[in-house]
Amino acid sequence: MKRTAILLLCSSLRRFAPSVGVPRFWIFAALTLSGCMMFMKPPSAPKAYEHTQVSAANTYLATFTPAESIKVGRLHKWNVRVTTADGTPVDSAKITIDGGMPQHGHGLPTKPLVTAHLGDGTHVVDGMKFNMGGWWVVKLTIDGAKGSDVVTFNLKL
Amino acid sequence: MFAAVAIPVVVCSAWIGGSLGGKWSPEEKKVLESLSLASLGPLPADPSNRVADDPTAAAFGRRLFFDTRLSSNGKVACATCHMPQLAFVDSTPLAHGVGTTARRTMPIAGTAYSPWMFWDGRKDSQWSQALGPLESGVEHGGNRAQYARIIATHYLKEYQSSFGKLPDLSDRDNVTRVFANMGKAIAAFERTIMLDTTRFDRYVAAELAGRTHTAADSLSPDEEQGLRLFIGKANCVTCHNGARLTDDHFHNTGVPVSTLVASVDSGRSVGARQVTKDEFNCLSKYSDAKPDQCGELRFAVTEGPELLRAYKTPSLRGVAERAPYMHAGQLRSLREVLSHYDRAAPAPMGKSELKRLRLTSRELQQIEAYLRTLSAPPTVEGERLP
Numbered sequence: 043m044k045r046t047a048i049l050l051l052c053s054s055l056r057r058f059a060p061s062v063g064v065p066r067f068w069i070f071a072a073l074t075l076s077g078c079m080m081f082m083k084p085p086s087a088p089k090a091y092e093h094t095q096v097s098a099a100n101t102y103l104a105t106f107t108p109a110e111s112i113k114v115g116r117l118h119k120w121n122v123r124v125t126t127a128d129g130t131p132v133d134s135a136k137i138t139i140d141g142g143m144p145q146h147g148h149g150l151p152t153k154p155l156v157t158a159h160l161g162d163g164t165h166v167v168d169g170m171k172f173n174m175g176g177w178w179v180v181k182l183t184i185d186g187a188k189g190s191d192v193v194t195f196n197l198k199l
Numbered sequence: 200m201f202a203a204v205a206i207p208v209v210v211c212s213a214w215i216g217g218s219l220g221g222k223w224s225p226e227e228k229k230v231l232e233s234l235s236l237a238s239l240g241p242l243p244a245d246p247s248n249r250v251a252d253d254p255t256a257a258a259f260g261r262r263l264f265f266d267t268r269l270s271s272n273g274k275v276a277c278a279t280c281h282m283p284q285l286a287f288v289d290s291t292p293l294a295h296g297v298g299t300t301a302r303r304t305m306p307i308a309g310t311a312y313s314p315w316m317f318w319d320g321r322k323d324s325q326w327s328q329a330l331g332p333l334e335s336g337v338e339h340g341g342n343r344a345q346y347a348r349i350i351a352t353h354y355l356k357e358y359q360s361s362f363g364k365l366p367d368l369s370d371r372d373n374v375t376r377v378f379a380n381m382g383k384a385i386a387a388f389e390r391t392i393m394l395d396t397t398r399f400d401r402y403v404a405a406e407l408a409g410r411t412h413t414a415a416d417s418l419s420p421d422e423e424q425g426l427r428l429f430i431g432k433a434n435c436v437t438c439h440n441g442a443r444l445t446d447d448h449f450h451n452t453g454v455p456v457s458t459l460v461a462s463v464d465s466g467r468s469v470g471a472r473q474v475t476k477d478e479f480n481c482l483s484k485y486s487d488a489k490p491d492q493c494g495e496l497r498f499a500v501t502e503g504p505e506l507l508r509a510y511k512t513p514s515l516r517g518v519a520e521r522a523p524y525m526h527a528g529q530l531r532s533l534r535e536v537l538s539h540y541d542r543a544a545p546a547p548m549g550k551s552e553l554k555r556l557r558l559t560s561r562e563l564q565q566i567e568a569y570l571r572t573l574s575a576p577p578t579v580e581g582e583r584l585p
Contacts, residue, residue, distance in 0.1 A: 149503070
């Protein structure tokens with residue numbers, strides 16, 4: 043019974059995340075619902091691990107391409123291509139990167155930033171790093187002409 | 200009926216698996232390989248130090264490392280705390296130079312692979328790290344002007360061989376440049392202090408090759424079980440990953456406050472701010488790197504609750520010879536360390552990342568037995584210490 047209640051609370055927290063912004067979500071989650079962590083499970087659907095994902099409110103589509111194969115502990119870059127839902131490249135959006143390990147309750151070990159815009163909706167994200175194996179979540183908050191929305195990528199390292 | 204048949208089958212297959220070396224799954228073998236020193240890879244370049252790989256600078260740095268004139272009382276050298284005969288550490292909870300520090304001396308071997316130095320990562324290269332203790336009031340206790348004069352008097356030839364003409368020391372910036380170069384020479388020496396192959400590494404090599412183990416490359420059943428716990432149930436490998444058994448990152452693991460240190464220690468919260476403003480960081484004018492070669496610094500997390508009382512994950516290589524443990528030597532033995540992780544007590548500040556493990560006393564002993572297979576004295580310039 044208690045477990046069901048916590049699971050419900052955890053899933054509502056996940057839905058709550060995009061509306062409050064990713065950083066506040068992580069702080070809130072870490073401080074008040076650390077009990078969630080032990081029940082959080084990586085998504086089972088293979089689709090959740092695909093490199094192309096639709097944003098929470100279907101506003102944007104984002105595809106990440108690591109510049110090299112992702113190795114634990116290595117700083118590296120991603121190319122992220124963003125389009126609107128109808129496929130129009132998004133070049134002028136403000137993109138911020140956050141994430142972490144939901145089961146461990148910690149964020150990314152670095153603060154990745156968009157460092158270049160290559161055109162055709164492609165943005166260079168530098169400073170990506172994963173310091174341990176396991177389930178990671180990377181969230182891109184895309185704030186463009188169509189509004190702000192969050193794309194979530196899942197990785198298993 | 201089924202249970203009666205199944206139990207002997209399980210026992211039998213476990214026994215056969217153990218005796219024929221099939222005890223690790225393909226996934227586990229991958230983890231073992233990642234922990235092996237054979238996976239370490241070549242020494243990464245240090246673009247912030249143009250003499251990092253210059254043997255002349257390393258020879259100069261080696262002399263500086265052992266020179267007690269580089270102190271306010273003529274008695275303290277780097278080697279005072281980083282003692283070669285003790286794997287380049289001392290054996291006290293807090294380091295003792297001309298005074299007493301607030302932290303445990305850290306090992307040197309393999310730190311050329313690490314992006315962050317000190318327990319709180321307040322330095323981002325070996326050369327900038329070396330400069331910190333030289334001007335600390337409780338370590339070497341001297342200052343850069345004094346050290347530059349020592350270089351001019353006793354090391355002129357060595358300095359000029361590596362860095363060119365000694366500049367006019369009446370100019371303050373020149374003094375600082377000479378001081379920075381001393382750090383670069385010491386770092387060139389420290390880059391040669393490396394990790395050596397242990398019995399664990401030989402065991403992994405034999406396992407991966409499917410060879411029968413010899414005395415030199417075998418683990419006892421307890422050590423093997425300890426390794427299984429290390430990479431499994433005890434979750435040690437989460438942070439102690441890779442060939443140096445560290446993720447080079449900072450974690451709050453609820454380590455108790457030191458009874459020997461009066462000041463508040465916030466760990467990475469302070470270290471992260473210090474390194475971004477550090478006079479000798481990768482982006483400084485004394486660094487030889489281009490800004491785009493300073494990725495770890497440029498993309499460092501510098502604020503947030505996770506940094507509070509977070510400390511660098513130390514390498515576990517040689518850990519058995521490195522008591523006492525933690526950033527201020529709070530825990531006296533490996534047994535105490537393992538018991539601390541098992542209990543997962545709340546942190547004195549911030550939030551501990553640990554979760555209670557509920558390991559048995561026997562299991563804790565087995566992990567300790569495994570950790571003792573990670574011992575080998577460091578090598579210096581490719582040679583084993585006498």
